[in-house]
Amino acid sequence: MGAQLLALLAPVLLVACSIGEEPRRLQTSHPAPVPSGTVAVDPRQPLLPTFPCSRCHDARVPDTRERKLTEFHTQKILDHGTLGGWCYRCHTKDNIDRLHLADGTLVGFDAAYELCGSCHGDKLRDWKDGIHGLTTGYWLGARTRRSCPACHDPHSPHFPLMTPEHTPAWPRTMPLPQASEEQDHEPQ
Amino acid sequence: MSPSDRPGTPAAVDVPSPEERIERLVERRLGERGTRRTFLKLAGLGAAAAATGCGSSAPTTEEFFRQHYKKLTDADKERIFRRIEEETLARTGVATRISDPPPIDGVEFAYALNLSVCNGSRRCVEACARENNLPDDPEIRYIRVFEMEAGTLDFEDSTPNYGTEKVPAKGKFYLPVQCHQCDNPPCVRACPVGATWKEPDGIVVVDYSWCIGCRFCVVACPYFARRFNWTQPTVQPERINPDQGYLSNRPRFKGVVEKCTFCLHRTRKGRMPACLEACPTGARKFGNMNDPNSEIRKIIETKRVYVLKEDLATLPRFYYFFS
Numbered sequence: 196m197g198a199q200l201l202a203l204l205a206p207v208l209l210v211a212c213s214i215g216e217e218p219r220r221l222q223t224s225h226p227a228p229v230p231s232g233t234v235a236v237d238p239r240q241p242l243l244p245t246f247p248c249s250r251c252h253d254a255r256v257p258d259t260r261e262r263k264l265t266e267f268h269t270q271k272i273l274d275h276g277t278l279g280g281w282c283y284r285c286h287t288k289d290n291i292d293r294l295h296l297a298d299g300t301l302v303g304f305d306a307a308y309e310l311c312g313s314c315h316g317d318k319l320r321d322w323k324d325g326i327h328g329l330t331t332g333y334w335l336g337a338r339t340r341r342s343c344p345a346c347h348d349p350h351s352p353h354f355p356l357m358t359p360e361h362t363p364a365w366p367r368t369m370p371l372p373q374a375s376e377e378q379d380h381e382p383q
Numbered sequence: 384m385s386p387s388d389r390p391g392t393p394a395a396v397d398v399p400s401p402e403e404r405i406e407r408l409v410e411r412r413l414g415e416r417g418t419r420r421t422f423l424k425l426a427g428l429g430a431a432a433a434a435t436g437c438g439s440s441a442p443t444t445e446e447f448f449r450q451h452y453k454k455l456t457d458a459d460k461e462r463i464f465r466r467i468e469e470e471t472l473a474r475t476g477v478a479t480r481i482s483d484p485p486p487i488d489g490v491e492f493a494y495a496l497n498l499s500v501c502n503g504s505r506r507c508v509e510a511c512a513r514e515n516n517l518p519d520d521p522e523i524r525y526i527r528v529f530e531m532e533a534g535t536l537d538f539e540d541s542t543p544n545y546g547t548e549k550v551p552a553k554g555k556f557y558l559p560v561q562c563h564q565c566d567n568p569p570c571v572r573a574c575p576v577g578a579t580w581k582e583p584d585g586i587v588v589v590d591y592s593w594c595i596g597c598r599f600c601v602v603a604c605p606y607f608a609r610r611f612n613w614t615q616p617t618v619q620p621e622r623i624n625p626d627q628g629y630l631s632n633r634p635r636f637k638g639v640v641e642k643c644t645f646c647l648h649r650t651r652k653g654r655m656p657a658c659l660e661a662c663p664t665g666a667r668k669f670g671n672m673n674d675p676n677s678e679i680r681k682i683i684e685t686k687r688v689y690v691l692k693e694d695l696a697t698l699p700r701f702y703y704f705f706s
């Protein structure tokens with residue numbers, strides 16, 4: 196099954212360079228009596244506030260030194276394991292609107308999961324199978340899967356801490372005497 | 384029991400026989416409390432007035448003489464649904480739509496939860512409450528999220544009542560528990576009136592109108608997944624979910640048991656459950672176990688899944704896994 200999926204994805208990778216194309220569809224073949232439908236990957240590119248990057252970067256000389264960014268992208272903190280190589284480890288020096296895999300293959304931001312998966316292969320496999328990551332919509336029909344950067348900032352990929360919803364009133368299920376006039380149960 | 388009720392010394396002459404005692408007790412109770420029980424008695428005598436409104440939990444005459452859900456014809460259901468919609472509209476001013484989607488042929492639901500990524504944010508708990516019209520006072524929630532010690536699976540050391548500090552806390556992991564929709568459900572066997580049963584797609588449902596409120600199922604459930612309405616449950620009108628299922632999130636009333644139904648009003652129409660869509664980490668997975676290509680099947684086939692309290696042979700449809 197995994198091999199089939201990869202085979203299906205290979206052409207997707209090759210055409211991943213075109214901008215603004217349809218979101219990729221991971222085909223799930225379905226000989227089952229009730230097929231579970233299709234999965235679309237949420238596109239990332241429309242959510243990037245400064246895309247296309249080339250608008251500014253074409254006028255700048257790439258600086259590959261590790262340094263604190265003070266002019267632009269000042270919020271970006273690179274805290275991604277032992278990932279060396281600064282920005283251009285993932286972004287592409289001579290084609291800033293694209294990312295690139297280790298072998299130089301260019302991928303668009305919409306297919307960033309392929310780049311993530313080049314190190315986190317087990318997660319990519321699980322994600323393609325729908326085991327890792329959030330998929331919403333219809334279990335029977337069309338559903339949408341979040342791409343990796345939707346939950347993990349690639350520059351600092353730890354899932355952020357969250358404030359939980361309120362503590363349950365559990366195990367008290369009965370209202371306190373002053374909380375409700377309408378008490379129908381007997382005091383023990 | 385007040386002091387005057389206590390039996391006197393064994394030598395006392397006017398000690399009532401047990402039968403007399405019970406009779407007196409019942410009479411006094413019925414006499415002094417204008418409650419559902421009194422009402423039921425009166426309704427049984429044919430003296431039923433249409434006692435709707437006023438937040439009363441008493442059923443209407445039609446409701447009282449209603450057949451069991453499984454014996455209802457489509458026309459019966461249609462009439463009942465419309466009546467409930469009208470009652471809801473009169474009570475809250477919210478136009479709701481009650482449907483009763485049947486189980487889909489060839490579909491058996493299962494749920495899986497990734498404990499490696501669940502971060503205990505309780506978003507599922509609240510989304511479930513909104514979707515299923517759960518009351519806030521007294522608070523009823525179908526899902527409990529346990530904060531567990533890392534490296535253990537010991538519920539003795541866990542708590543569902545952790546505070547609102549940032550999660551996940553260091554050295555903890557989180558394990559949400561809700562109805563497991565067991566294939567061998569102890570709650571169904573405990574019900575003396577057949578008000579709860581297992582549907583062909585695996586969901587255990589409750590006919591709220593048939594439930595007598597004995598709460599046997601509540602204590603029979605080893606996962607503590609069933610909730611009892613001790614008072615008339617009320618939901619603020621602006622928070623009412625108008626998309627209602629007859630066997631899931633329609634209005635409930637005082638004295639009946641309710642539980643998670645995998646959001647059957649959504650899932651039987653092909654949608655994902657509300658808790659799944661609310662999960663910020665994507666820990667929850669849902670699907671059709673009969674489809675070999677479904678996500679849920681891949682999890683069960685490729686991950687090491689386990690169920691809670693496997694030794695009780697309840698055969699849950701709710702799987703936990705680590706990734």
